[in-house]
Amino acid sequence: MIPLKQTTSLAIALLVALSSSLQAQSVLPNANDPIVFNAAAPPSTGRPGRRSDAGSRGCGEGELSSSSEAKPLLALVPTQKTASSTVVFGKTAAEHPTFWFYVPHRSSLTATFVLQDRDGKPVYESNVALPKTAGIVSLTLPATVAPLETGKPYHWFFKLYCRSNSPPDSFVDGWIQRESLPSDLSEQLKTATLQQQVRIYAANGFWFEALTTAAQLRRTNSGDSAWAQLLGAIGLESVATEAILTLL
DSSP, X not given: OOOHHHHHHHHHHHHHXXXXXXXXXXXXXXXXXXXXXXXXXXXXOSOOOBSEEOOOTTOOGGGBOHHHHHSOEEEOOOEEEOSSOXXXXXXXXXXXXXEEEEEOOXXXXXXXXXXXXXXXXXEEEEEEOOOSSOEEEEEEOOTTSOOOOBTOEEEEEEEEESSSSSSOSEEEEEEEEEOOOOHHHHHHHHHOOHHHHHHHHHHTTOHHHHHHXXXXXXXXXXXXXXXXXXXXXXXXXXXXXXXXXXOO
16 A cells, blocks of 8 residues: 555656646647747857848859849848847757758859857858759758867858859858747757747747757748748748748
8 A cells, every 4th residue: 555645646646747738738839820030149259240241242144143142142140230230140959950041043153151159169061052943942961070169159151153163152151049948948849840939949948849840830831921920021032932942
């Protein structure tokens, strides 16, 4: 026979666990609620980054398509104004996050993605085979690369070259920092739909997860508004209707 005191303690523990589970589920956002993005505070690095670059330095005018003339190379990342600069920064929960860019099309373009630690030491570098049209592309840090460490800022670059010579003709750069998901958010995400996940990630400042989840929704349902809402929240409405492309 189980002692009464032990039985009571067990019952209380079960009730607390059940209450916590129900509370986590009860605060799930409505899938139709407007998306609110609460940007995370950027790290103090002294190097703000560059979200947009029209480029075309050294590229022949005949190589530019009409669509790429209207839109420059863009990193789909928030910017935040500080006392001294505008910082390109987004927070992630992922060990191997996915980065998003709008890339204009020129027939001779090649690209390189670079990730460094705060001190400029290389973490990852790869050539990127670009699609044959302008549009949105994504790059996921490979599983073979060491996971991002929590609480440490990393500096990324996306560089375009019209020719093989350096320096790049156009580039964007910014910062990413991995943070652990709070336990209550982890519980919510276990039962949340993709629409709800976007809203949870956005409300808690996890930009890279919010945008990647919104991209999943857009691929399966072109009428879903999460992608456009997120890009609109950071001032990138101009590329919200651009096609999401697959890298070659």
